[in-house]
Amino acid sequence: MKAKRLLVLLTTFSLLFGASVYAESQWGDYEGFSKVKMRLDGNDVKVGENDAPAILMKEKAMLPLRYVAESLHTLVKWDSTTKTVDMNRPDVHMVFAQDVAEDLTTIRKPFSRVAQGRSGDFFVFIDADNIKLPVEGFKITVYSPSGEVVATSPVEVPPKTDDSFWYLWKVNVNFAKKGDYVVKFAFLYKGEFTVVSEKTITSS
Numbered sequence: 001m002k003a004k005r006l007l008v009l010l011t012t013f014s015l016l017f018g019a020s021v022y023a024e025s026q027w028g029d030y031e032g033f034s035k036v037k038m039r040l041d042g043n044d045v046k047v048g049e050n051d052a053p054a055i056l057m058k059e060k061a062m063l064p065l066r067y068v069a070e071s072l073h074t075l076v077k078w079d080s081t082t083k084t085v086d087m088n089r090p091d092v093h094m095v096f097a098q099d100v101a102e103d104l105t106t107i108r109k110p111f112s113r114v115a116q117g118r119s120g121d122f123f124v125f126i127d128a129d130n131i132k133l134p135v136e137g138f139k140i141t142v143y144s145p146s147g148e149v150v151a152t153s154p155v156e157v158p159p160k161t162d163d164s165f166w167y168l169w170k171v172n173v174n175f176a177k178k179g180d181y182v183v184k185f186a187f188l189y190k191g192e193f194t195v196v197s198e199k200t201i202t203s204s
Contacts, residue, residue, distance in 0.1 A: 036061050040071075073196045075133050075189050088132040092185050092197035095125040100168065113202045119174040124153075126185060129164030137188035140169055145179025145203070155188065175203040 027035035033055035038045035047053055047064050054063050069076045069087060077086040098109035100123050107125055124140055135158060142151040151171045159165050180200040186193040
């Protein structure tokens with residue numbers, strides 16, 4: 001029974017966006033299967049304590065569905081009654097602008113690079129559509145080049161009338177460090193946030 005559940009919750013991938021897997025048995029066992037080490041762009045990938053790890057089954061690497069979904073910026077719904085996994089990848093586009101018109105729909109002076117040390121307000125414009133699952137909220141988070149959170153928006157509730165919406169967030173960030181500031185947009189679904197879009201602002 002556990003093996004069948006694993007087949008539902010895991011999906012087969014040898015390579016995924018530059019990810020590589022290693023099937024040496026020294027990584028231990030899980031439910032009778034050898035664990036597989038996952039690396040993405042040269043960095044080790046760790047799964048949550050409550051998630052199934054990557055395993056080797058019939059000489060094929062089986063990667064956790066959560067990891068695959070997050071890599072694809074995809075929302076996942078598991079129906080235990082029908083044993084069905086529904087996946088939805090919303091189209092979320094982000095634009096950074098120094099200013100917007102009074103109607104709040106026209107952006108002015110879009111940018112993707114800033115001078116190191118610049119500090120001040122700018123706008124994050126979100127255009128989201130193809131939302132097929134009933135998301136509960138969303139938020140935007142800005143990370144420094146070292147991975148620290150430097151700004152985060154309030155958790156907003158998307159409109160219920162359509163599968164698309166626009167959102168404008170005014171934020172103040174001090175680009176004190178040199179490098180890429182990563183801006184991530186995440187939907188709240190089933191009590192968890194899933195990043196469905198990300199973009200960088202380069203400080204140089």
